[in-house]
Amino acid sequence: MTEPHSAAEPMTAEVRLARIALGLLVEPGNRELGLLTRATGPVVALARVVNGQAGSRLRDLAATRLSGRDPYRLAEVAIERADRLGARLVTPDDDEWPHRLEDLVQISRAGTRPIDKDTMPPQCLWVRGDWPLAEALDRSVAIVGARASTAYGDHVATDLGYGLAGRGWTVVSGGAFGIDAAAHRGALAADGITVAVLANGVDRPYPLSHASLFEQIAGAGLVISEWPPEADPHRHRFLVRNRVIAAATRGTVMVEANARSGARFTLHRARDLGRAQLVVPGPVTSAMSVGCHEELREPEVTLVTNPGHVIEAVGRIGEEFVAEPRGVDEPHDRLTDIQRQVLDGVLPRKVRTAEEIGRVVGVPPREARQILPALCALQFVVPVEGGYRLRRPSDEK
Amino acid sequence: MTEPHSAAEPMTAEVRLARIALGLLVEPGNRELGLLTRATGPVVALARVVNGQAGSRLRDLAATRLSGRDPYRLAEVAIERADRLGARLVTPDDDEWPHRLEDLVQISRAGTRPIDKDTMPPQCLWVRGDWPLAEALDRSVAIVGARASTAYGDHVATDLGYGLAGRGWTVVSGGAFGIDAAAHRGALAADGITVAVLANGVDRPYPLSHASLFEQIAGAGLVISEWPPEADPHRHRFLVRNRVIAAATRGTVMVEANARSGARFTLHRARDLGRAQLVVPGPVTSAMSVGCHEELREPEVTLVTNPGHVIEAVGRIGEEFVAEPRGVDEPHDRLTDIQRQVLDGVLPRKVRTAEEIGRVVGVPPREARQILPALCALQFVVPVEGGYRLRRPSDEK
Numbered sequence: 001m002t003e004p005h006s007a008a009e010p011m012t013a014e015v016r017l018a019r020i021a022l023g024l025l026v027e028p029g030n031r032e033l034g035l036l037t038r039a040t041g042p043v044v045a046l047a048r049v050v051n052g053q054a055g056s057r058l059r060d061l062a063a064t065r066l067s068g069r070d071p072y073r074l075a076e077v078a079i080e081r082a083d084r085l086g087a088r089l090v091t092p093d094d095d096e097w098p099h100r101l102e103d104l105v106q107i108s109r110a111g112t113r114p115i116d117k118d119t120m121p122p123q124c125l126w127v128r129g130d131w132p133l134a135e136a137l138d139r140s141v142a143i144v145g146a147r148a149s150t151a152y153g154d155h156v157a158t159d160l161g162y163g164l165a166g167r168g169w170t171v172v173s174g175g176a177f178g179i180d181a182a183a184h185r186g187a188l189a190a191d192g193i194t195v196a197v198l199a200n201g202v203d204r205p206y207p208l209s210h211a212s213l214f215e216q217i218a219g220a221g222l223v224i225s226e227w228p229p230e231a232d233p234h235r236h237r238f239l240v241r242n243r244v245i246a247a248a249t250r251g252t253v254m255v256e257a258n259a260r261s262g263a264r265f266t267l268h269r270a271r272d273l274g275r276a277q278l279v280v281p282g283p284v285t286s287a288m289s290v291g292c293h294e295e296l297r298e299p300e301v302t303l304v305t306n307p308g309h310v311i312e313a314v315g316r317i318g319e320e321f322v323a324e325p326r327g328v329d330e331p332h333d334r335l336t337d338i339q340r341q342v343l344d345g346v347l348p349r350k351v352r353t354a355e356e357i358g359r360v361v362g363v364p365p366r367e368a369r370q371i372l373p374a375l376c377a378l379q380f381v382v383p384v385e386g387g388y389r390l391r392r393p394s395d396e397k
Numbered sequence: 398m399t400e401p402h403s404a405a406e407p408m409t410a411e412v413r414l415a416r417i418a419l420g421l422l423v424e425p426g427n428r429e430l431g432l433l434t435r436a437t438g439p440v441v442a443l444a445r446v447v448n449g450q451a452g453s454r455l456r457d458l459a460a461t462r463l464s465g466r467d468p469y470r471l472a473e474v475a476i477e478r479a480d481r482l483g484a485r486l487v488t489p490d491d492d493e494w495p496h497r498l499e500d501l502v503q504i505s506r507a508g509t510r511p512i513d514k515d516t517m518p519p520q521c522l523w524v525r526g527d528w529p530l531a532e533a534l535d536r537s538v539a540i541v542g543a544r545a546s547t548a549y550g551d552h553v554a555t556d557l558g559y560g561l562a563g564r565g566w567t568v569v570s571g572g573a574f575g576i577d578a579a580a581h582r583g584a585l586a587a588d589g590i591t592v593a594v595l596a597n598g599v600d601r602p603y604p605l606s607h608a609s610l611f612e613q614i615a616g617a618g619l620v621i622s623e624w625p626p627e628a629d630p631h632r633h634r635f636l637v638r639n640r641v642i643a644a645a646t647r648g649t650v651m652v653e654a655n656a657r658s659g660a661r662f663t664l665h666r667a668r669d670l671g672r673a674q675l676v677v678p679g680p681v682t683s684a685m686s687v688g689c690h691e692e693l694r695e696p697e698v699t700l701v702t703n704p705g706h707v708i709e710a711v712g713r714i715g716e717e718f719v720a721e722p723r724g725v726d727e728p729h730d731r732l733t734d735i736q737r738q739v740l741d742g743v744l745p746r747k748v749r750t751a752e753e754i755g756r757v758v759g760v761p762p763r764e765a766r767q768i769l770p771a772l773c774a775l776q777f778v779v780p781v782e783g784g785y786r787l788r789r790p791s792d793e794k
Contacts, residue, residue: 281700
C-alpha cells in the first residue's frame with residue numbers, strides 16, 4: 001500500500017471503511033492514533049497501524065483484534081450489521097458531524113494517565129434515529145448524575161429534561177439508570193429531542209430493562225455510540241464515553257452524585273472543554289448530593305435549580321462560542337409576555353394548531369392565531385402543514 | 398451646658414448616661430447621630446440633639462420621646478431597671494466592647510434609604526449573662542434563617558450550632574422561631590457559648606414561648622440588645638438589629654430562607670462588611686431554600702454543608718482581619734490525628750477529666766492523660782480544677 005504525500009484523502013468509501021476499522025481496532029480516544037489520523041488521514045493511518053509503522057503498541061492492539069483478518073473486511077461486516085438494524089455511520093467527513101467534538105483534541109494531555117491522555121474525538125459515530133446529528137446537538141445540554149438516584153433526584157432531572165426539551169433544547173445523557181433515564185424521560189414527555197450516548201453498541205440495550213426506553217429515544221431523537229454494533233459495555237468505557245457527552249453539548253448539568261460518582265468526571269470534562277458546569281444542589285443530609293455540593297464549592301461551577309437557570313448559562317456560552325447565532329437563539333426577553341406564553345406551547349417536533357397551542361398555555365384561540373404569525377416573523381416558529389412547530393437550524397437552508 | 402473644645406471626653410458616669418440617653422431617644426443606627434457622637438463625644442452630642450443644634454430632625458425625634466423630661470434622668474431609670482434584672486450596660490468605652498462593631502461606620506451610605514444609611518454601630522448594648530462580651534464574640538459565627546423553617550432546616554441548623562460550639566466557636570443568632578432557635582439549641586447542647594441578639598429589651602422574651610430558651614442562653618452565653626429593657630419588638634427593628642449580628646461575627650451562615658427572608662438581609666450586611674457569606678443548600682423543591690439558592694448563585698457566596706466548611710471559611714477571614722492571632726486560633730492541622738481527636742472532647746465551658754474526654758472521643762484514658770498536657774503546652778487547652786477545658790482569650794491575661 002503506497003502513501004499519498006498529502007494528508008488530504010479523497011472522501012471515498014475506503015476512507016469511511018478505514019475510519020470504521022480504526023474505531024474497531026483501537027479503543028476510542030487514543031491520543032497517538034488520533035494525532036496520526038489527523039496528520040495522515042484514516043487510510044494511511046490504518047495502514048501504518050497494521051504494518052507497525054505507527055509503533056508497536058498500536059500494532060499490538062490492532063493485531064489482537066484483527067487475528068489476521070483484513071481490517072476493511074471487518075469494517076464492511078460492521079456496516080452491514082448496522083444496516084440491518086437501521087443504524088447509520090456518521091464520520092467527520094459527513095455534513096451531520098458535530099464539529100464541537102473536535103474540541104476534544106485540545107484537552108488531550110501527553111504524559112498523563114490514559115483517561116486524561118486518550119481524550120481524542122471519536123473516529124466515527126454509530127447512530128440510530130432520523131434526526132441529523134449536528135442539528136440535534138446544536139442547542140443541547142447534558143444532564144448527568146447518579147445511577148442510584150433518589151426520588152428527589154429523579155423528580156428534578158425529569159423536570160429539567162421536560163423544561164429544557166419543551167423550550168427547544170436537546171437533552172443529552174447516557175441512558176443509564178437513575179438520573180440519566182429521568183432526564184431522557186422528561187424530554188420525551190415534552191415531545192422534545194433527546195440523545196442517548198451509549199458506551200456499547202447501539203443495538204445492545206444496556207441496561208437491558210431500558211430496551212423500550214432506547215426504542216423511544218431512537219424514535220424521537222437519537223441513540224449514538226462510538227463503539228460498533230454488538231460492542232459490550234465494559235466498565236472503563238463509561239468514563240471514556242463521558243468525554244463525548246461533555247463535548248457534544250454546550251454545558252453539563254449534574255443532578256445527583258455521590259462523592260465518587262462518574263458524573264463528576266463528565267462535569268470535569270465540561271470544565272476542561274470550557275463548557276458550562278451546572279450543578280443542582282440537594283439536602284446536605286443526602287449522600288447522593290455530596291458530590292454536587294463539593295462541586296458547588298468550586299468557583300467556576302454554577303448552581304442551577306430550574307431550566308431557566310440552565311438556559312441562561314448555556315445561552316451565554318452559546319453566544320460566546322457558536323460562530324453564527326441563529327434566529328432561534330434570539331433572547332426570548334425581546335418578546336412580550338403574551339408572545340412568550342404562546343411560544344411555550346409550541347413544540348420542536350409535534351405540530352400543533354393555533355387552537356391547541358392556545359388551550360395548552362391558557363391563551364384564547366383568537367389571540368393565539370394573531371400572535372403565531374408574529375412569532376413566525378421573529379423566527380421562533382415555523383408554519384407547517386397542520387399548524388406550527390418550533391423553528392430548527394435546518395429550516396434556514 | 399458648655400461644650401469642651403476636644404472630642405475627647407472623660408470616661409465618667411455622665412458619658413455612660415449620655416450614651417444610654419442617645420440610645421433611648423433616637424432609634425439605633427442613625428447616621429447623623431452616629432457621626433455627631435464620634436465627632437463630639439456623647440455628652441456634647443446629647444446636648445446638641447436636645448437643643449436643636451444637631452438639626453431639627455434629630456431634635457424632633459428626641460423631643461417626642463423626652464416629653465419635656467431630663468434625658469439623664471431617663472437614662473438613670475433605664476439603668477436602674479437593668480440592674481434589677483441583672484442586666485448590665487456595655488459601651489464603646491468598656492474593655493469588653495466588641496470593636497468589630499465599629500466596622501459598621503464604613504458601610505453607612507449617605508443619600509440611600511434609611512435601612513442602608515442608618516447602619517452606625519450601637520451607642521451601647523444591654524447584656525444579660527456573665528461572659529465578657531468581646532471575648533464571647535471573638536471567635537463567633539452567625540447562623541440565621543427562616544422562622545417558618547422545615548424539619549430539614551432545623552436539623553441542619555442544630556447540627557451546625559452543635560458542631561461549631563463544640564469546637565470553641567460562639568454561635569450568634571436572633572432568638573427567633575425556626576433556624577435561630579435551632580442554632581442556639583445546638584450550641585447549648587454542645588455546652589458551648591451562644592449569643593442571642595434581640596430586637597427588643599433583654600427582659601422581654603420575644604417570642605414569648607422562647608422565655609426558657611432565653612434563660613438558658615443567658616445562663617450559658619449572652620442575651621444582648623441595643624434597645625433598653627422594656628423596649629418592644631417593632632417590625633422594623635429586626636432588620637436594624639441584623640446589622641449587629643453580621644458585624645459582631647466573623648461570618649454569617651444562612652440555613653433556610655425563602656425568597657424574601659430577612660435572613661438574606663443579614664447575609665448582605667455580612668457582604669457589605671467583608672465578612673464570610675456562607676449558605677447551606679437544600680432541596681430545589683423547597684420554597685424554604687429558594688433564597689439560599691439565589692444567594693449561592695452569587696460568586697462571593699460559599700456553599701457549606703458542615704461545621705468544617707464554616708470554620709475553614711471564617712478561620713481564613715479571621716487570619717486576615719483579626720489583629721493578633723491568639724493561641725487558640727492556631728491551625729488545628731498542625732496537630733496529629735490523635736491530638737485532634739482528644740481536642741474534640743474538650744469543651745469551652747464545662748470541665749472534663751482526662752478520662753471523660755477519652756471516653757467521649759474514643760481514646761484510651763491513659764493516652765488522653767498523656768496527650769492533654771501537650772495540648773495545654775500548644776495553648777489549645779487549659780488545665781483547671783477538676784480537669785481540662787478549652788483555652789479562652791482571657792486566659793492569657
